[in-house]
Amino acid sequence: MEFLTTWLVTTIATAVAIAVVPGIHAVGGSALGPIMFALALALLNAVVKPILTVLALPVTVVTLGIFYLVINAFMLELASGLALDLFGSGVAIDSFGAAFMGAIIISLASMIVGPIVGQ
Numbered sequence: 001m002e003f004l005t006t007w008l009v010t011t012i013a014t015a016v017a018i019a020v021v022p023g024i025h026a027v028g029g030s031a032l033g034p035i036m037f038a039l040a041l042a043l044l045n046a047v048v049k050p051i052l053t054v055l056a057l058p059v060t061v062v063t064l065g066i067f068y069l070v071i072n073a074f075m076l077e078l079a080s081g082l083a084l085d086l087f088g089s090g091v092a093i094d095s096f097g098a099a100f101m102g103a104i105i106i107s108l109a110s111m112i113v114g115p116i117v118g119q
Contacts, residue, residue, distance in 0.1 A: 005119050009110050009117055011037075012113050013107075023098025024094070029089060036090045052071050056068075077096070
């Protein structure tokens with residue numbers, strides 16, 4: 001049940017990022033795109049992100065945590081490619097700057113929506 005709640009929160013946060021960030025677009029439908037992207041992002045966050053976080057820990061400490069946003073943007077880029085390749089729908093990200101802004105928006109939206117949904 002916790003996975004489904006996280007998936008729902010990430011889907012809503014992704015829809016907010018699509019609406020707010022100019023370089024992020026839904027592919028394969030306005031509803032199906034964010035759903036498939038959120039699934040790919042959840043899978044990558046479970047498998048790849050812990051490894052990247054540990055490897056980047058020295059840089060993250062030196063930059064006082066700002067580099068963690070770069071890791072999040074990189075995870076969005078990976079999830080975009082994975083969702084489009086595996087599912088044929090997802091989210092297209094035009095540039096790394098759009099991914100960086102998307103990471104900030106998705107993080108903020110998740111912080112707001114998560115407690116409302118009960119996460």
